[in-house]
Amino acid sequence: MIASLHARVILLRRRLLLAFFMTLVVVTAESARSDASNFASPGLTGNTAAQEQRRLERFFDDVFERDLERSPIQAAFAGEPSGQDRWDDLSISFQEESTRLIAADLEAISRFDDALLSPSLQLSKQVFIRDRQQQLAWQEFRDEHYLVEPLWGAQAPITAVLMGAHPVNTVADAEDYITRIDAVPAYLDEVLRQLESRAAKGFYLVDWMYPQVIAVTEAVISGAPFDGSDQPSPLWEDVQEKFNRLPISSSLRDELLADAQSALVLGLAPAYRRLIDTLRRHQPQGATADGVWRFERGQQFYQMLLTFYTSTNLSADAIHALGLSEVARLHLEMQRVMTQLEFDGSLSDFFDHVRTDAALRFPDTTQGRNDYMAEVAAVIKAMEGKLPQYFGRLPEADFVVKPVESYREATETLAFYQSPSLDGRRPGIYYVNLYDMAALPRTDLEALAFHEGIPGHHLEASLALEANIPDFQRYTPFVAFSEGWGLYAESLAKEMGFYTDPYAEFGRLGMELWRATRLVVDTGIHAKGWSREHAIAYLEANTPNAYSDCVSAVERYISWPGQGTAYTLGKLRLMALRDLAQSALGQQFDIREFHDTVLANGPLPLDLLEANIKAYIAEKQARDG
Numbered sequence: 001m002i003a004s005l006h007a008r009v010i011l012l013r014r015r016l017l018l019a020f021f022m023t024l025v026v027v028t029a030e031s032a033r034s035d036a037s038n039f040a041s042p043g044l045t046g047n048t049a050a051q052e053q054r055r056l057e058r059f060f061d062d063v064f065e066r067d068l069e070r071s072p073i074q075a076a077f078a079g080e081p082s083g084q085d086r087w088d089d090l091s092i093s094f095q096e097e098s099t100r101l102i103a104a105d106l107e108a109i110s111r112f113d114d115a116l117l118s119p120s121l122q123l124s125k126q127v128f129i130r131d132r133q134q135q136l137a138w139q140e141f142r143d144e145h146y147l148v149e150p151l152w153g154a155q156a157p158i159t160a161v162l163m164g165a166h167p168v169n170t171v172a173d174a175e176d177y178i179t180r181i182d183a184v185p186a187y188l189d190e191v192l193r194q195l196e197s198r199a200a201k202g203f204y205l206v207d208w209m210y211p212q213v214i215a216v217t218e219a220v221i222s223g224a225p226f227d228g229s230d231q232p233s234p235l236w237e238d239v240q241e242k243f244n245r246l247p248i249s250s251s252l253r254d255e256l257l258a259d260a261q262s263a264l265v266l267g268l269a270p271a272y273r274r275l276i277d278t279l280r281r282h283q284p285q286g287a288t289a290d291g292v293w294r295f296e297r298g299q300q301f302y303q304m305l306l307t308f309y310t311s312t313n314l315s316a317d318a319i320h321a322l323g324l325s326e327v328a329r330l331h332l333e334m335q336r337v338m339t340q341l342e343f344d345g346s347l348s349d350f351f352d353h354v355r356t357d358a359a360l361r362f363p364d365t366t367q368g369r370n371d372y373m374a375e376v377a378a379v380i381k382a383m384e385g386k387l388p389q390y391f392g393r394l395p396e397a398d399f400v401v402k403p404v405e406s407y408r409e410a411t412e413t414l415a416f417y418q419s420p421s422l423d424g425r426r427p428g429i430y431y432v433n434l435y436d437m438a439a440l441p442r443t444d445l446e447a448l449a450f451h452e453g454i455p456g457h458h459l460e461a462s463l464a465l466e467a468n469i470p471d472f473q474r475y476t477p478f479v480a481f482s483e484g485w486g487l488y489a490e491s492l493a494k495e496m497g498f499y500t501d502p503y504a505e506f507g508r509l510g511m512e513l514w515r516a517t518r519l520v521v522d523t524g525i526h527a528k529g530w531s532r533e534h535a536i537a538y539l540e541a542n543t544p545n546a547y548s549d550c551v552s553a554v555e556r557y558i559s560w561p562g563q564g565t566a567y568t569l570g571k572l573r574l575m576a577l578r579d580l581a582q583s584a585l586g587q588q589f590d591i592r593e594f595h596d597t598v599l600a601n602g603p604l605p606l607d608l609l610e611a612n613i614k615a616y617i618a619e620k621q622a623r624d625g
Contacts (some may be wrong), residue, residue, distance in 0.1 A: 011229035052116035059112075060124065060470035060520040061107060067472070074159045078167040079421025084166060085179040087187040090154060090194070097138045102132050117139045119615070123601060124470050129242050130339070130605050131476045137304050144301045145207060147194055147213035148279070149559040150212040151413070155275065156189050158184055158212050159220055162235060163405070164418070167425060168242035174256050177239070181263035185271035192278050198399055199282055206558060209287030209533065214279050216408065221269045225261050225414070234263060234405065238280070256317065263493070283351035289591065290535075290558045291526040302526045305562030309479045310569045311605035316527035321566055323519025326568060327542055330513040337506045354443060354510075354544040360503065369403070372440060376432065376449050379498070385456050386496045392592040393599070395462030399453065413556065415448050424466060428458045439549040443507030446498055449488045451511070457482070458494035464602035478603040481565065484570015485598070491571070512581065514553075517542055518564030519553065522615075526561045573606045577613045588624050 030380055031527045047055065068075040072083030109129060114122050122143050138145075164183070168174050198204075203527075205213070223233035232240065237259045243253055292305075307313060314322075331347055338350050354360060364366040381403065387394055397420040404412050412433050420428040430453040434440070440448075450456055460482060464474045499505040517539055524530035524538070531556055539550035557564050577598075582589045596617045604612065 009317065009340065017035075040194045047116060049116040049118075050153050052113060053118060053121055056112050056117060056121055056125065057470065059108065060472055061256070064471040073161055077419075079165075079423050079426060080396075081167075081173075081176075081481075083175070084148055084614040085176040085183070086155075088181070090187070090190045090195070095139065095142060099136065102135050102139070106136075111529055116576075120469070120601070124473055126602065126608055127473050127476055127601075130478075130608070131472070134308055134477075135368040137308065141297070141301045141304060141599070142165070143198065143201075143203070144295050144297065146197065146209075146559060147191060148213055148275075149205065150209055150216060151556060153213065153215060153560055155188070155213070156379055158187070159235065159408070163238045165426075168246065171246065171248060171252070171256070173624070174243055174246065177242070178256070178260050178263050182269050183258065184268045188271040188275055192274060195282070195393060199285070204282055204285045204287055206290055206532075207283070207288055208555070209559070210279055210283040210286050212555075214276055214283075215410075217272055217276050219408075219410075220426055221272045223264055227271050233264075236261070239264075286491050289529075290532045291529060292561050293526060293529060299527070302561060308564060309562045309566040311478055311480050311607065312569060314569070318525040319519050319569070320523040320528070323568070324521070325331065325350045326516035327513065327520065330509055330516055331542075332511070334506060336389070337502050337509065340502050341506075346610075348541070351544040354438075354441060354506070355438075356548055359529075360441045360443055362440070367509055368437055369434045372437070373401065373403065373432065375442075375445060376430075379446050379449055380430075380453055383450065383493070383496070387455060387459075390496060390591055390595060391459065392405045392596045393463060395459060395466060397424070397429075397458075397462040397465065399430070399458050399462075400427050401430045401432065401449075401453065402433070404431050404433040409433050413552070414439060415452050417452045417461070418582050419457075419461040420465065428462055429456070436546070436548050439546045439552075441507065441544075441546075443503045444511055446493065446504050447511040449500070451486040453488050454489075455485040455492060459489075460485045460599055460603075463599045465599060467602060469602055473602045478605050479566040480570035480573070481609060482570075483567040484572075484574050484606075487512065487567045487571035488574045491575075506544075512568075512571075513566040514545060515564075518553075519568055520559065521560060522564040523558055525554075532558060570586055570606065573610070581613060581617055585620060588620060593620070 013092055016376055017269045022273065024438065049612070066082055068078065068082050071088050072086045073088050075082045076084060091198040106129065109125060109132075112125060117125065149169055154532040156411075162177065166173075166180065168177055174578055190320060214584050219234060221233065223229045225236055240257065243260070246253065246256075287294065292302050293299055302316060304314060306319065310319075334350070335347055338347065343350050343353070380399075399420075403409075413433075414433050416431050418426075420426055430449065432440070432448075452458075467474070473484045490508055493499065494505070499508050521530070521535045525532075525535055530538075535557070536550050537546075539545065539553060540547060543550070545553075578594060593616075594613075597613060598609065601612065
């Protein structure tokens with residue numbers, strides 16, 4: 001049986017593998033059919049509770065193993081070597097089969113009797129059902145998703161897997177690395193087939209996306225050995241670094257390097273050029289409208305995305321109105337900080353001050369970047385010392401902070417987190433994008449580190465990895481939970497004694513405001529017809545963020561419709577549940593128990609999280625009198 005694994009989607013979080021993987025496979029046809037018959041109704045077989053629980057656990061294990069076997073990319077990010085010489089199958093027939101197999105999974109899970117399951121397995125069953133229902137919903141709209149886009153389209157996992165998730169510890173690993181490079185042309189050719197098919201139906205990217213995707217793709221095949229440059233390409237540098245660490249003879253190493261170079265130059269590079277040529281040919285037909293409202297089923301598609309990302313049934317209009325309300329509330333809180341700082345002027349004036357004051361930024365130099373990273377390390381260390389006062393369980397996984405690699409920093413998000421692998425070889429990583437230091441003011445440093453690192457995503461993701469739950473449950477993409485926790489962690493840090501500088505408190509409010517504006521801008525673009533320029537102008541007028549930050553954010557919301565709405569809605573629900581627990585328990589309330597309960601079962605839909613917290617309250621009241 002495969003070991004427990006953890007692979008978070010996102011994007012995302014990186015979960016931003018999310019939009020990519022939701023269209024991919026779940027189980028094989030033969031095994032799915034057998035599941036429906038092998039896991040018969042307990043009412044007919046007379047199972048005991050212990051038998052039924054073992055059968056369900058085996059079902060979860062079997063399905064998870066099949067998932068990883070069918071998605072080598074997911075397996076790579078999970079730290080599992082299964083299929084590390086292959087890429088995912090993106091073909092239409094594969095996706096159509098997946099739709100049938102997800103339905104078979106749902107039929108199989110319905111045969112287990114809740115009355116014979118423990119409370120934890122009842123919850124796991126509900127999570128499984130919701131996850132598969134989500135996948136069916138995504139499959140229904142799979143043609144509406146952007147197959148290729150600047151941040152995390154189907155082209156992105158190639159470099160992300162090879163450079164970030166494919167370990168080379170043995171000669172066999174190196175040979176698999178080379179075989180994987182050899183397999184890139186077939187993978188990208190399927191992407192091209194689908195791009196052409198969509199173009200034939202009139203489906204094109206938004207016009208501004210084309211030059212960005214082309215630039216990112218060209219960057220992969222720039223430098224040695226693809227041209228006469230003295231500088232190695234990122235991929236070739238990665239190959240050399242990994243292969244040179246192997247304890248092997250120089251002759252064998254030279255042979256492996258030669259094979260890798262041949263695969264890059266003769267296979268991968270021509271495939272990338274074919275993709276670039278196709279994108280350039282499609283570029284003149286690029287759409288001028290930015291929102292998904294332009295699609296034939298745009299309204300239904302967007303509502304599906306909102307339901308998926310928020311795990312609520314809120315409409316676009318309701319989310320838009322909530323966003324406007326939150327923006328107004330946070331503006332008032334910011335004005336209180338302005339008063340504390342004795343700033344003479346309007347909130348808009350203060351935004352301009354924060355954007356332009358050089359004293360609030362690290363220099364745009366190597367030393368400035370080093371100083372920023374050192375300051376991040378210092379606040380993370382200080383936070384680590386506070387954690388035991390607020391959490392009963394802390395992760396065993398290591399945690400590091402790294403800058404985003406140069407080859408992708410121009411189009412990457414401001415900061416993000418990558419989960420650790422179970423085997424401990426890859427720690428949890430907080431990536432900071434140092435490309436534009438103007439977008440990383442000192443005011444935001446603490447809140448950003450607490451969201452992406454600790455007590456944010458690292459605690460949430462690592463504790464899920466280490467929890468006693470089924471493997472599939474560790475990485476189900478319930479984004480409102482995960483990103484809501486990250487935003488909640490920013491606010492929690494204030495209770496823990498951080499943000500002592502008023503500018504840091506203003507930065508915390510600014511980060512919360514940034515997420516609140518997403519409710520307004522995302523729904524504005526995709527439900528109300530806002531243009532890219534309108535959305536950028538709104539962010540400039542209502543946040544203290546740099547112009548470049550506003551541009552990249554809006555382009556992200558256009559590329560990933562609905563995703564930005566998850567943060568604030570998740571955080572508000574977490575705060576409401578904490579208030580509920582404190583009100584119900586009074587002096588019995590223990591903040592460490594509350595946090596442990598929230599994080600005990602991996603990511604959950606918000607309604608299941610609420611039910612779990614209410615069950616915790618009832619149990620504690622019964623236990624403690």
